[in-house]
Amino acid sequence: MKINWGGGIVIAIALFMGFILYFVIKVQVNPKYDNDLVVEEYYKHDAVFGEEMERVQNAKNLTKKPVIQQTAEGITIVFPEAYTSNKIKGKVSLYRPSNKKLDFEIPISLSNPSLLIPKSNLVGGRWDINMEWQYDGKQYLTKDTFYIN
Structure with a gap:
């Protein structure tokens, strides 16, 4: 199967989005990263x-x-x-x-x-x-x- 340049761009964008999504989920799930507000109320x-x-x-x-x-x-x-x-x-x-x-x-x-x-x-x-x-x-x-x- 041959991938043209348009397909390569779509794959690159999908990989980049997956990479960013991985770090967003990691920060939200891991208790080491504290996400408290400055003021509670x-x-x-x-x-x-x-x-x-x-x-x-x-x-x-x-x-x-x-x-x-x-x-x-x-x-x-x-x-x-x-x-x-x-x-x-x-x-x-x-x-x-x-x-x-x-x-x-x-x-x-x-x-x-x-x-x-x-x-x-x-x-x-x-x-x-x-x-x-x-x-x-x-x-x-x-x-x-x-x-x-």
Whole structure:
């Protein structure tokens, strides 16, 4: 049987499609490849996006902002002296983009103007930090990214 050039192109396209389909199925079936969404309830999160942007803008409008910095001990969040420490409430969410199992939250309850997240709790790599806090009834959201060595 002789294959002409048109038949050869059809066979080549079919083999290429089979090759791609093999890898798509392999990634979907193998539990080693994690296909989680960034946010579990995406549509509920999207519904409150406007409120989130308002809290981010509130944080940007502050004249004295909290400082999130990386130190030898871990990540330190320092609030300005102008704020009364025991009136600051909220939570700090640490999100690890590469592994959902490493994500955790720390409540903000301060006796002094700083909060330390120990380096022992942080695996090396990229961390996204979302600090949702309120002071005197006004809500704020501060976002930052750090790379831990």
